[in-house]
Amino acid sequence: MAKPTPVASAEEAAAMRRRLRRLVAAVAAGSADAEAFDEAAEALAKLRDAELGPRKDRTGDGRENKRSTEAAVPEHFLCPISSEIMRDPVVLASGQTYDRRFIQEWLSAGNRTCPQTQQVLSNTIITPNHLVRSMISQWCTDNGITLPPVENQDEDLVTNNERETFRKLFERIVSSSSDLSEQREAIKELRLRTKCNSSLRAAIGERPDSISQMISVASSPELENSAEVVEDTVTAILNLSIHESNKKIIGDDPLAVPFLIKALQSGTMEARSNAAAAIFSLSALDGNKARIGELGAMRPLVELLEHGSTAARKDAASAIFNLCTLHENKSRATKSGAVDVTLRAVACAGDGSGSGSLVDESLAVLALLSGDHEAVEEVGETGGVASMLHVVKDDPCKRNKENAAAVLFAVCVYDRTRLREVAEHEKLNGSLGWLARNGTSRARRKAAGILDKMKRSMHHPHYSC
DSSP: OOOOOOOOOHHHHHHHHHHHHHHHHHHHTTOOOHHHHHHHHHHHHHHHHHHHOSOOOTTSSSHHHHHHHHTOOOGGGBOTTTOSBOSSEEEOTTSOEEEHHHHHHHHHTTOOBOTTTOOBOSOOOOEEOHHHHHHHHHHHHHTTOOOOOOOOTTSSOOOHHHHHHHHHHHHHHHOTTSOHHHHHHHHHHHHHHHTTOHHHHHGGGGOTTHHHHHHHHHTSTTTTTOHHHHHHHHHHHHHHHTSTTHHHHHHHOTTHHHHHHHHHHHSOHHHHHHHHHHHHHHTTSHHHHHHHHHTTOHHHHHHHHHHSOHHHHHHHHHHHHHHTTSHHHHHHHHHTTHHHHHHHHHHHHHHTOOTTOOHHHHHHHHHHHTTSHHHHHHHHHTTHHHHHHHHHHHOOOHHHHHHHHHHHHHHHHHOGGGHHHHHHHHHHHOHHHHHHHHSOHHHHHHHHHHHHHHHHHHHOGGGGO
């Protein structure tokens, strides 16, 4: 009788998962060769056997199929991203639950939407879902299933090989014996290597001063006018910022944020786009949001939102949105022209003249800014009410209708004279009444609130004068 294949230890399984993540990252980044695909398939097969045991013959007497049916995993125990049983379930601002390691990778890659609902997130905070975790634990106990221990992805990722690679790269960048061409090549190599190597990104934690050293070299008189060096340095900072523990290191560095802001103002379009993406990544921390706002990033971000390429405008919108979840930055965004730029983007999309306009992102920013009185006043004074009513009536996206209703509600609270314009539109179209019945829960609340104010104004005419 053949001996059963031994199940790997927790440490071996964790090592296999880390290896698989690195390979998948290379495949997703488009930098993998045929060998990497084969290696990923082999790693996946080994991990499956290590965690679930060797495959059994499913064409035999049907006992395996019966067991699988009996132990069918409840759908709400599976992570929507990985389709695996969640080991550390957490909740996003959208209310959806994911396994922590997979949603952290999603957010760290710069995404600011919920993968399931596509809702723009008001924040990127994740909260443990203790109830679901308890239910999963009980179900696993009842079915004799043992889940691998929760793995801390930021621990033990730095290998000696990558630590040595990082050291040598920075020696080439900062060494006085290196010539300019070698420094250029070393910065470019760091950019390329940190794109998909999480272990190399983690290595910066052991040398936090390396960020300032690299920026000092890139800002030297000999290299500061090289658009390529600036672009490579900005992108390397973006790549490094994806690693969670690096966000504070980079945010606290005295040269990093000013360098990104300068790149926003005068870099190539790719450098400006990646600088905005780096600011978005760093702004996951409230402390970084405050510092980035204080150092003057908002105005160049708004200018990029107005004049950048489609990709750059998306990055700028994401950064502005994240920064404005901190109240002090809302006023900075308004003073920098964010209301005018986003309103024009919505209006252009509405009349069909704005090719590539970012109406979803613009409405999300406007809804967030509606907590600032100056922003609300500007919306009312620049024809924004008509644009929001058009979105409520004609935009097919429920989330856009919700954000437009939020802006309208804020305007009606701040300036009751705008109720007359809203009431005339409602009398002809009934859009708010429809939204109060059929919109998202937030949209229904906002629409009902506006209708209630309209009703009160009919009994108190002076409200709308």
